[in-house]
Amino acid sequence: MKQLTLGMVAHVDAGKTTLSESLLYTTGTIKHQGRVDHKDTFLDYNTQERERGITIFSKVSSLDYKNNHFTFIDTPGHADFSGEMERALSVLDYAIVIINGLDGVQAHTKTIWNLLEHYHVPAFIFVNKMDLTHYTKEELLDSLSQLSPHIMDMSASEEDIAALDEEMIEEYLETGFLKDTSIAKAISNRHLYPLYFGSALKNQGVDELLDALDRYTLEKEPQTELSAQVFKITRDERGERLVFIKVTGGRLHVRDTIHDEKIHQIRLYQGNRYTLVEEASQNDIVALTGIKKLQAGDYIGLGHVIHSTLRPSMLYSIQPSKEADINHFFSSLKVLGEEEPLLHLKLFDDHAQVSLMGEVQIDILKQLMKDRFNEDITVDEGEVAYLETIKEPVEGVGHFEPLRHYSEVHLYLEPLPQGSGLVFDNQCQNNLEERYQNLIMTHLQEKEHLGVLTGSPITDMKITLIGGKAHLKHTEGGDFREATYRAIRQGLKMTESVILEPYYKYELVIPTEALSKVYYALEDYPTPTVVNENNDITTLHGEAPVLFLTHYQKELLTSTKGKGQLFFLDTFYAPVENQEEVITKCDYDSESDLDNPTGSIFCSHGAGYYVPYDEVREKIHLPLYSAMKQEHTYTHNLVHISDEELKRVYERTYGPIDTKLASDYYKPKQDHVSSNTVQVLDEYLIVDGYNVIFAWDELKELAKENLGSARDKLIDILMSYKGYRGCHMILVFDAYKVPQNKGKSQMYHDMEIVYTKEGQTADAYIESITKQMAGQYRLVVATSDNLEQKIVLGHGATRISSRELLQDVISRSKIQKEEFERKNPQMHSYAFEDLKKS
Structure with a gap:
């Protein structure tokens, strides 16, 4: 059975909770379909949620459809509770973005879309309230295009759908149709966002959405090592601390130990009801009790801490009532601070400071402190964070x-x-x-x-x-x-x-x-x-x-x-x-x-x-x-060096010079090599690309206008120079600031060009490769980075500065040109010259 975690996300009043209710009712998971306006929905069971008609806290439910087990997280739609919504995104396999058919794309919808992109969550889109809207499907699709050009009404032709993804295009051109798995792969890669229309309140379009979730979703490969992501901290009605996690690999059991704390219970929630289970495996969403140290965003086993991208922009001072016990006041706020990390709670001698998203969240905070902890608080007008x-x-x-x-x-x-x-x-x-x-x-x-x-x-x-x-x-x-x-x-x-x-x-x-x-x-x-x-x-x-x-x-x-x-x-x-x-x-x-x-x-x-x-x-x-x-500024003085001195330096660097006569080339080859022959190793020239670009005036000026052009010109210059010098060459460019960059190495003719991975500088790469190649080749490193020069010297490499490299490039180019002209004298065209004279 395929097991996936899906999230309901939308601007407030778009109908997330109503769609969740419809999905549960359509699949027979619940017997009565509640309504937000009737205050009897299965998921909005909190008193304030029912009174206000909005979702404040994310809720977990699940249903079975065909050969699928879907776990749904219904998230808040109001912008003031975006932190609760964002934490849920970190554990989603797919999102269902609900659009209000009466309004199209709204302000908070764009924020949600950007967060989905940040967390790389594939999405299905359901345009709700089509029974009430005066907009046509075409007008609504036009509104959705501001989110992405890859949003596609799935009633469109397969040819139009295939045009959104290269692999789908190839398949369609070869076979004339698209497989469900190909469409599912394009959705998983976020190259396609399927669009459906309907009315959740009247259960219209819900079956089509369920079929799409069945046909066009993919389950991740099973992982044997334990890993889980914490996305929510809350308390039950008795005050028991609940740590909601998604297991992303391996298995967890009751009485297992996490960071020196033992799991007391594993709860499988359906709305506000739960069943106790002995273990949780990959793709399960469960709540753990007995764990006090884990916080929202933490991970268990393999994984990484998830940090919120949202930051409240206003700070508010909270004062307890005059009759309040200050210790009780602080401990109550700490509980809420664990449940909502974006509060950024700070405690002072007689008051506290929190970060809040807006007026509605302020009202909710006051009510929570009153209902849960019997604390009356006052909140000031706020100041900028x-x-x-x-x-x-x-x-x-x-x-x-x-x-x-x-x-x-x-x-x-x-x-x-x-x-x-x-x-x-x-x-x-x-x-x-x-x-x-x-x-x-x-x-x-x-x-x-x-x-x-x-x-x-x-x-x-x-x-x-x-x-x-x-x-x-x-x-x-x-x-x-x-x-x-x-x-x-x-x-x-x-x-x-x-x-x-x-x-x-x-x-x-x-x-x-x-x-x-x-x-x-x-x-x-x-x-x-x-x-x-x-x-x-x-x-x-x-x-x-x-x-x-x-x-x-x-x-x-x-x-x-x-x-x-x-x-x-x-x-x-x-x-x-x-x-x-x-x-x-x-x-x-x-x-x-x-x-x-x-x-x-x-x-x-x-x-x-x-x-x-x-x-x-x-x-x-x-x-x-x-x-x-x-970097140091170098002053180059013209110094005359004798041929004998040059020969001495050359032999010290590269070994004795073996001068050959014509007879050496034509005499019979020897069957053996004398034991006292010195082996001259192949030479590798390793060049710090951007260091050279910004040391050469011509390339530096070009880089100010277009760094790519300067890079291409350097590659062309060094290709010619490589031929003159007759060596192997590795050209290294920094790419350590490029997000998600894994680095790459490619051959340009017979020169290797390396782009370092994210977080790796050219210095670090050159230091590493010189250490690896030491003793196998004669290594020469071209850079003006003083510290790097010292390090590569320690690895046995020879160094030249970027400016010295430039002088050698110019010198060798001139010598080769003169040699070419000497060996290829210009031939006179006397007929052409006579013609010019006449």
């Missing part, structure tokens, strides 16, 4: 050496383009043990590191481990945590930081008569563009700071007499215009933040003492690796 980044790269150093402890960490911090988030890399350049390197990489990613201007989280930078040191006796794991945290903060203090504020990309739907008022209200920000003008209604798209738009919603309702609607399409961060004003308002002192120190601890006479951030570099025990990596 700033972020910080840096302008220039810097090496940060952290040292931690109190008595009987020791660690030192060197990190290289580099700014990245806006929206990149944090990227971590390990390019440790000394012999620090691998276990300590792994510890440092873990500490880099285990917490939210704060900036030094406002104490806001950092973003948009790459943090690379470049060096570290431990002590044979005194180093413990926690020492590297301290050194790592301090290295980040010290680096931030040693460079210039920038404060970023959140912006919304928005959609405004307003009466056309209110257009001038709206433009006037938005005059301080980029002018919105009209994307649709339909009689009395105009739709605008634009972007503005979150702080402004949050307060503008009430003004919009007033200026449009309640008819205006504001939708937030996407969030991004950009530098604030009034940075000094924000710094003053936040009143943050990085040197007083004892939880996030910027200085380091050193040891003197058996006692540890604190060294401020700006004095740390004077006392560190390792060199500054970034200084070693700086």
Whole structure:
């Protein structure tokens, strides 16, 4: 039996819960088909959900259809609860995107679509409420095309369907039809998004959707090793902690141990009811009890931690009532913070701070605290959640050496383009043990590191481990945590930081008569563009700071007499215009933040003492690796070298010169080689491509306009040079910043061209290959990277700088041209010359 996990995702009020109800009822899983407006649906059993008519928490149900077992996760559609929806996406095999036929593609639909792309989830599309809409199928399909051109009405011809995928085209041209497996493969690869129309409330189109899920879905290959992904933490009605997981490989049993904790129960949920099972196998969605340490996004066995891409853009202060027990207040919030990690809960002496997505979530939070914990809370108006980044790269150093402890960490911090988030890399350049390197990489990613201007989280930078040191006796794991945290903060203090504020990309739907008022209200920000003008209604798209738009919603309702609607399409961060004003308002002192120190601890006479951030570099025990990596400016002076000196250098590098006479070529071959003959190894020239491009003026200028053209020209030059030099050649290009890049090696004629994989620099590749090839070939490395030159010398390679390579290319090209002209003298065409004279 095929077993898959499917997710219901949509903009609020599109009909997710109604479709879930219809699927359960159609397959006989439930006997009564409930309705949201009747407050009796099988899945929206929470009191607040039934009262509000929206899904707040994701729910799990399952059904059997033909030879399939489908587990469905019904996710929230309201934008305020996007975090709950996103966590479910990490465990889906397929998504069913429900579109409201009355509205077409809405603002939050685009956010959902981008998240599906981020998690690489294939999708089926169901346009709901076709019994009520005034739109035609063609008009709705046109609206859907803004999501993807690969959305296809499955009532279309097979020829049209085949046109979306190369393999389907080949099959259709060969056979004249498409197999179900070919269509299923195209869907799995996200080359095709099947589209169906219907009405979930009236069970129209539901059978067709079920048939499509049966025919066009593929199950993943079975995995024997244990792996599972945690996607939800919640509590049951008795307060028992439930860890919802999807098993992606192997088996789990009751009483198995996970991170030193024993599983008490394995629950298989159907709505709010469950059955106890003894084991869970691949593709099962189950809830575990007895596990206290796992959090949403964690994994069991093989896998990786899932980090949310969403970030609430407003911070709110929560105050308990005067009669409240502060400890009970904090413990209650911690429970909700586990269930919703995007709250980013912070506790202070008498209040707490949380991140929230919007007004509805604030109301829900108040009600949850009252219903579950009997706590009355007040929430302030909120403030912007700033972020910080840096302008220039810097090496940060952290040292931690109190008595009987020791660690030192060197990190290289580099700014990245806006929206990149944090990227971590390990390019440790000394012999620090691998276990300590792994510890440092873990500490880099285990917490939210704060900036030094406002104490806001950092973003948009790459943090690379470049060096570290431990002590044979005194180093413990926690020492590297301290050194790592301090290295980040010290680096931030040693460079210039920038404060970023959140912006919304928005959609405004307003009466056309209110257009001038709206433009006037938005005059301080980029002018919105009209994307649709339909009689009395105009739709605008634009972007503005979150702080402004949050307060503008009430003004919009007033200026449009309640008819205006504001939708937030996407969030991004950009530098604030009034940075000094924000710094003053936040009143943050990085040197007083004892939880996030910027200085380091050193040891003197058996006692540890604190060294401020700006004095740390004077006392560190390792060199500054970034200084070693700086390129040096070379001055070339014209020096006359005698032929004897050149011969001596050549023989020292390549061995004795064996000068041959004509008789050597024509005398009979010897049957044996003299025992004192020196074997001259084949030569390999290894070239650091981008280092050369930016060292050669001509290529550097070309690269400013088109890097690809500069790369192609270098390849052509080196192909000719390879022929002149008569050697093997490997040309290496950095591709370490290309996401999902696995690297590749290809032959261009007889020259090998290498593009490094993600996270691997050309330096690292060249260092590795010279080590592998040492002793087998004569290796010459062309680069101006000083540190790299020293390393390859240690591997037995010869080095030349990029500029020296250029001079050799020019010289050999000139010599070869002169030799060609000498051997091929120009032949006179006397007839042509006589003709010219006449």
